[in-house]
Amino acid sequence: MLKWQGIISAIPLRWKTGKPVYVRPELPICICGEDEMIILSLSTHKQIRKHVSKEFFSAPTSRSFFNRMFDIEQTEWTFLYSMPFLVTVYTKLREFQWKLNHNILYTNAMLFHMNSPLVASDNCTFCDNACETLVHLFCECEAVECIWRAIYNLWGQYLKCPRKFSAKQIILGDKHFSNLLNHIILMTKMSIYVCKLKKELPSLGKVIADVKYTKNIEHKISERKNSLPIYLNKWSDLAI
Numbered sequence: 700m701l702k703w704q705g706i707i708s709a710i711p712l713r714w715k716t717g718k719p720v721y722v723r724p725e726l727p728i729c730i731c732g733e734d735e736m737i738i739l740s741l742s743t744h745k746q747i748r749k750h751v752s753k754e755f756f757s758a759p760t761s762r763s764f765f766n767r768m769f770d771i772e773q774t775e776w777t778f779l780y781s782m783p784f785l786v787t788v789y790t791k792l793r794e795f796q797w798k799l800n801h802n803i804l805y806t807n808a809m810l811f812h813m814n815s816p817l818v819a820s821d822n823c824t825f826c827d828n829a830c831e832t833l834v835h836l837f838c839e840c841e842a843v844e845c846i847w848r849a850i851y852n853l854w855g856q857y858l859k860c861p862r863k864f865s866a867k868q869i870i871l872g873d874k875h876f877s878n879l880l881n882h883i884i885l886m887t888k889m890s891i892y893v894c895k896l897k898k899e900l901p902s903l904g905k906v907i908a909d910v911k912y913t914k915n916i917e918h919k920i921s922e923r924k925n926s927l928p929i930y931l932n933k934w935s936d937l938a939i
């Protein structure tokens with residue numbers, strides 16, 4: 700009984716009292732949207748799911764946070780959300796970017812604001828000289844600035860990347876970049892964050908080791924799946 704009540708109370712009130720779902724003996728079951736009517740018995744599961752998610756979707760609050768910070772076009776979000784799924788098959792990297800996109804990747808600034816016992820101040824783990832926001836941690840800290848500069852010096856010409864990445868390009872990616880460049884930026888951020896958690900200084904050497912390892916793994920996967928051309932198209936002759 701308690702389980703049943705739990706299930707019923709978990710259904711949003713809007714679903715219970717909102718858009719009508721009606722049954723008439725002579726008609727199939729329908730869902731009436733604002734500008735369309737979906738006939739359930741004639742629709743695929745994908746069509747119904749698309750309609751229902753459109754009806755009940757509300758943008759994550761992190762969107763307005765990043766919109767204020769970077770002035771992002773609404774249409775760009777589709778790419779930004781799909782970027783980690785386009786560039787890598789590694790679940791941990793996808794999850795890492797998902798947390799960033801939803802502004803739930805914890806920095807000292809966030810933890811201190813939440814009165815977490817894990818931090819004594821909001822100072823940066825690396826330089827201990829500025830507030831550790833996302834932008835400081837990944838883009839502006841002197842401990843990471845040199846890594847982005849080194850990446851440009853190493854692969855800038857080959858990857859066609861700007862001499863200096865913007866904070867938006869580092870934190871969220873860029874739709875004009877190749878999958879490989881967005882992937883390398885993602886791996887670099889993850890490497891920086893792992894170093895933060897271990898309280899170690901990040902370095903280009905650690906990033907290169909991660910890129911090398913990932914390249915080898917993707918090579919092996921492509922051989923197993925007979926998809927070597929896709930691997931070569933992505934990595935080509937990136938010098939590592």
Ligand SMILES: [Zn+2]
Nearest residue numbers: 823825826840
């Ligand atoms: Zn710092």
